[in-house]
Amino acid sequence: MSDSLAISPGQRDALAGWLDHLRALDGAADNTIAAYRGDVAGFLAFMAGHHGEAAGRAALAAVTLGDMRAWMAHERARGIGPRALARALSAVKSFYRWLSERDGFDATAVLATRSPKFTRKLPRPLAEDAAEALIATAETQTGEVWIGARDAAVVTLLYCCGLRISEALALTGRAAPLPEVLRITGKGGKERLVPVLPAARAAVAAYLRLCPHPMAPDAPLFRGARGGALNPRQVQKAVERARAQLGLPASATPHAMRHSFATHLLDAGGDLRAIQELLGHASLSTTQAYTAVDTARLMEVYRASHPRARS
Incomplete structure (x- = not known):
């Protein structure tokens, strides 16, 4: 039943x-x-x-x-x-x-029922050189040049903009060419503004020049081989093949590029609250987990940004 x-x-x-x-x-x-x-x-x-x-x-x-x-x-x-x-x-x-x-x-x-205890798995960001290598290698995992450019463009968006893969694949032809700032609708229908780095705009432009399918405003920006909406599994497979070629661990996934975006921003001196906004997180604690920061690094951020700490 x-x-x-x-x-x-x-x-x-x-x-x-x-x-x-x-x-x-x-x-x-x-x-x-x-x-x-x-x-x-x-x-x-x-x-x-x-x-x-x-x-x-x-x-x-x-x-x-x-x-x-x-x-x-x-x-x-x-x-x-x-x-x-x-x-x-x-x-x-x-x-x-x-x-x-x-x-x-x-x-x-x-x-009052107690929740079972479990160990939360912290995300594992890639090192900067590994993230760059993964993007470059993902582009070479197919014999179709335009499909390689497509996969590289998607993974570049995840890394340069911190998008979820579902958010990247939800973009339509109306977003082309990519503007300097994207309006993204994330979880729960919440909107946020995300700056788009020149590298991401260039990667998407390169893909669009090669894409054989017409790009109508309401059509998916990223297309599958037959012209339909790109399935996220195809991007995952390209990344899996690339990480195998590079000898990277299984934790090197498309979603790990989003973690890497957050961690590398924070390492470069980015503000934790600003990164929270860019990722579309409701909770700062979620952002802390994504950025894989330790307590000492958090204290540096707080000392630099809190008014009482600077007095």
Whole structure:
């Protein structure tokens, strides 16, 4: 039985209402909505099976700490790792905060459930020379000259502008030729302005000169071999081949170029808050992780920028 069939109509309505709230007020991205829907639907389906019936919406208020422990034990037995389980629990808690406010019940049993501990993997930026070599080598991983120029242009944007790969591939022909400043729509529909270095503009211009497909304003800027939107997996494969040729570790991915952008900016004296804006991070702590800075480097930034530190 699928999760959707195991959930009662009342609970399905509650889940749909919460997801609509996330879309409308929080501006959650489609991928986030899909992940949350799966996590909470799985939880609700487990509770239906745990109690032997697909109970209605009111039954959600009766979930106990023991029920929560049973669900988490069930997920671990299915092979769900602590990181994924922590994410699912976070989604369930968010759903319950919203639901308890509307239905007027005490959600303490759910909200007090402890998240499983896990070690956060810090991103690994590349050294400057390795980042440059990866871009140059990615261009040589195909027999089609225009495809090599395309892959190099995408990876250059990730490194020179700190874009996510999804943000780079979301660009359309309207962005060509690249301006000095790009308006990027990131996670949650949040917009930010990103300066575009001459190297990035030159790389994209070189690709556009070679691209055999017409560039309409609403068409994807980066094209696949047949002219459709470029699949991110194709860029990942080009980088995988390039890093193998260069002997770089598996951590040298397209996303690592974004980490490298942030780290190299900070190393050159960039302000942590400014880098946070460029990356589109809501939290400064996220930026700190992306830049892989140590405490001593952070203190240097704070001493140089905080008014009280300069007095």
